[in-house]
Amino acid sequence: MSKTLFSEAYLDEYLELVIRHGVNIQKGQELLISCPVDCAPIARKAMAVAFKFGAKNVHMRWGDDICGRIRFLEADDSIFDTFPEWDKLMMESLADGGAAFLRIEASDPEAMKGVDPTRLSRFTKASSVAMKPYFEKIITGGVRWSIAAVPSEAWAKKVFPNAASAEDAMKSLWESIFTAVRVNGDGKAVEKWQAHKDALNRRRNLLNEYKFESIQLKNSAGTDLNMKLPKNHVWKGGVDIAKDGIEFLPNLPTEEVFSAPQLDGVDGTVVGTMPNVFRGNLIDGYSITFKDGKVVSFDAKVGKEHLEGMIKDIKNMDMLGEIALVEHDSPISNMNILFYNTLYDENASCHLALGSAYPDCVEGGGTMSEEERVAAGINVCDGHHDFMFGSADMKIVGTTASGEKITVFENGNYVI
Numbered sequence: 001m002s003k004t005l006f007s008e009a010y011l012d013e014y015l016e017l018v019i020r021h022g023v024n025i026q027k028g029q030e031l032l033i034s035c036p037v038d039c040a041p042i043a044r045k046a047m048a049v050a051f052k053f054g055a056k057n058v059h060m061r062w063g064d065d066i067c068g069r070i071r072f073l074e075a076d077d078s079i080f081d082t083f084p085e086w087d088k089l090m091m092e093s094l095a096d097g098g099a100a101f102l103r104i105e106a107s108d109p110e111a112m113k114g115v116d117p118t119r120l121s122r123f124t125k126a127s128s129v130a131m132k133p134y135f136e137k138i139i140t141g142g143v144r145w146s147i148a149a150v151p152s153e154a155w156a157k158k159v160f161p162n163a164a165s166a167e168d169a170m171k172s173l174w175e176s177i178f179t180a181v182r183v184n185g186d187g188k189a190v191e192k193w194q195a196h197k198d199a200l201n202r203r204r205n206l207l208n209e210y211k212f213e214s215i216q217l218k219n220s221a222g223t224d225l226n227m228k229l230p231k232n233h234v235w236k237g238g239v240d241i242a243k244d245g246i247e248f249l250p251n252l253p254t255e256e257v258f259s260a261p262q263l264d265g266v267d268g269t270v271v272g273t274m275p276n277v278f279r280g281n282l283i284d285g286y287s288i289t290f291k292d293g294k295v296v297s298f299d300a301k302v303g304k305e306h307l308e309g310m311i312k313d314i315k316n317m318d319m320l321g322e323i324a325l326v327e328h329d330s331p332i333s334n335m336n337i338l339f340y341n342t343l344y345d346e347n348a349s350c351h352l353a354l355g356s357a358y359p360d361c362v363e364g365g366g367t368m369s370e371e372e373r374v375a376a377g378i379n380v381c382d383g384h385h386d387f388m389f390g391s392a393d394m395k396i397v398g399t400t401a402s403g404e405k406i407t408v409f410e411n412g413n414y415v416i
């Protein structure tokens, strides 16, 4: 990796943000870093930062898009219905032992293009069953975890196809990432994040005070959705607090305030406003229609078979688990770049997720059984996948218990 790609001061500031505020490593804690081999120099630095701030041990879980692709193309067909036991045991034993989990994300958005979609779908099913105990810890704050992105050549070239060279594309993607996470080498990223978290917290608290019975979402792209919210719903955003009472930031960057729809209370159509990457394949030009909370029809100009896989492969993925509000005027959105990466694109746009709701999106949800969560009105599912529908003319109106209508978003931004 050439030194001209970015200033080391920027990278140091970014990695400190990720280790201290993302996973918020504690003295004596273990950390697992998942990272593509292409980004090894970054992972090595992250490891050193984790030790500097008190990690007892740091484990590496290396990945590689190309090896993944070769396996999906060449391996014996029978392996796609199983998930490796050693992998499951590694993740569970680290989680049970109180480790934190950092994922360094740099995926090629089309790493799995041309792979038999049934293989991808069978493997998703197998892994969702095998990894359920770990996934449950992730969504209930049983572990502290964070996802942060760094460029890879394949990803950078997809985002900046007109760059003169791969190196130029990488440089542009680094700059965009630093802008999005409010890092500019002045050493003040932590202070800026505090102010940003305060702003998110204010909106979140206000939405919690309104206790809307339903919200209506509408824009000229064709979204027209009526969404009931569970009686005891909770809006979340900004910092998350794990079960051990310690703050963490699951996503860096994060611009969203989010909650969970009433699982049987969604009616109407949502139209996607950004291409979506699902299992290394692109879905674009798509719309999904709901009745009484369930998907009743869907269409896509690109990747309809992958959208179908997203909705049908896992039980209850045909219901929504998340509604997230993101201003059209945000640092990521203002760059006007399509990142082909959910971590970035979802923070540029209002989004929904099919699949599991975060249990804490209803009062007391973090300690409820799955049956109790369903009774409280939120979806329980072994998957969760975001898709973006925000736009510059998004209008969102909430209706309170007394029937009062409160405009929350006008022209894509908060008016509260």
Ligand code: ZN
Residues within 6 Å of the ligand: 256, 258, 322, 324, 346, 351, 386
């Ligand atoms: Zn979200």
Ligand code: ZN
Residues within 6 Å of the ligand: 322, 353, 384, 385, 386
């Ligand atoms: Zn989500």
